[in-house]
Amino acid sequence: MKLGFIGCGNMASAMIGGIIRNEIFSADEIIASDAFAPSLESAKNKLGIHTTGSNKEVARKSEVIVLSVKPQYYETVIKEIADVVDEKRIIVTIAPGKTLEWIGNMFGKAVKVVRTMPNTPALVGEGITGVCQNVLVNDAELEYVCGILRGFGKAEVVPESLMDVVTSVSGSSPAYVFMFIEAMADAAVADGMPRDKAYKFAAQAVYGSAKMVMETGMHPGALKDMVCSPGGTTIEAVRVLEKEGFRSSVIEAMKACTNKARGL
Numbered sequence: 704m705k706l707g708f709i710g711c712g713n714m715a716s717a718m719i720g721g722i723i724r725n726e727i728f729s730a731d732e733i734i735a736s737d738a739f740a741p742s743l744e745s746a747k748n749k750l751g752i753h754t755t756g757s758n759k760e761v762a763r764k765s766e767v768i769v770l771s772v773k774p775q776y777y778e779t780v781i782k783e784i785a786d787v788v789d790e791k792r793i794i795v796t797i798a799p800g801k802t803l804e805w806i807g808n809m810f811g812k813a814v815k816v817v818r819t820m821p822n823t824p825a826l827v828g829e830g831i832t833g834v835c836q837n838v839l840v841n842d843a844e845l846e847y848v849c850g851i852l853r854g855f856g857k858a859e860v861v862p863e864s865l866m867d868v869v870t871s872v873s874g875s876s877p878a879y880v881f882m883f884i885e886a887m888a889d890a891a892v893a894d895g896m897p898r899d900k901a902y903k904f905a906a907q908a909v910y911g912s913a914k915m916v917m918e919t920g921m922h923p924g925a926l927k928d929m930v931c932s933p934g935g936t937t938i939e940a941v942r943v944l945e946k947e948g949f950r951s952s953v954i955e956a957m958k959a960c961t962n963k964a965r966g967l
């Protein structure tokens with residue numbers, strides 16, 4: 704197998720879907736294990752990959768092994784697979800807070816580790832993943848893993864010291880963006896717009912605005928100023944957002960998120 708996933712929940716399924724769609728690997732080259740039989744059933748039916756109840760089987764059969772369980776299960780899973788992971792395999796982690804050093808110590812031997820932080824927009828091929836590696840991973844191996852991660856979006860190599868920041872700015876941030884879309888839609892509904900239309904208008908406005916930042920390369924503040932006509936409607940909304948502490952709320956929320964990742 705080219706690729707194995709230990710734990711096949713939300714994040715693993717999103718990653719696998721993109722990897723197959725973009726023909727990085729075929730379903731036949733991917734295997735996943737999970738402790739919960741319905742998750743495996745769903746992976747087999749929806750993704751067509753190989754499945755097993757044995758984490759060790761995934762570790763034994765896969766060149767690249769993604770540890771896609773919650774952080775609190777990392778220790779148990781690593782201890783379970785450590786004896787079948789040799790120096791040729793590459794371990795990919797996706798859990799917040801679990802450092803390269805901690806992972807290496809848990810294995811208790813020299814193992815190639817690529818630490819990553821993906822996000823759920825992977826499900827629609829628009830994810831972004833922060834990546835760093837330990838000293839045993841060479842440039843070609845890092846590029847190989849990044850090629851897999853690009854199957855479901857962008858991949859950016861960052862110093863490990865920034866990985867907890869990646870967690871708050873992209874790993875977790877889809878949740879706050881969905882809350883923003885929901886709040887905008889609620890306001891539109893309050894002012895008389897049907898809910899299905901409200902989600903469409905709010906989501907497309909967020910999507911288009913993100914695309915403008917990516918494609919124009921302009922400062923977000925300058926793009927904001929382009930919307931604010933003198934004495935117009937937008938600056939009224941901006942005035943109230945500033946009064947209600949919009950930016951400060953986002954900054955404080957993200958600092959809490961980064962700190963939580965640091966403590967995991």
Ligand SMILES: NC(=O)C1=CN([C@@H]2O[C@H](COP(=O)(O)OP(=O)(O)OC[C@H]3O[C@@H](n4cnc5c(N)ncnc54)[C@H](O)[C@@H]3O)[C@@H](O)[C@H]2O)C=CC1
Nearest residue numbers: 710711712713714737738739742771772773774797798821
């Ligand atoms: N959901 C998200 O937006 C993101 C999640 N992550 C990370 O991805 C990892 C997985 O998260 P999700 O997919 O959201 O969780 P999830 O709960 O949807 O999936 C985890 C899966 O692991 C299985 N599992 C639990 N213990 C196991 C064991 N001992 N052996 C085999 N399988 C076991 C569970 O049955 C479940 O299907 C976590 O470390 C999380 O922090 C990273 C970035 C974004």
Ligand SMILES: O=C(O)[C@@H]1CCC=N1
Nearest residue numbers: 798799870874875876
């Ligand atoms: O909430 C969490 O802990 C995970 C990590 C990033 C997104 N979800």
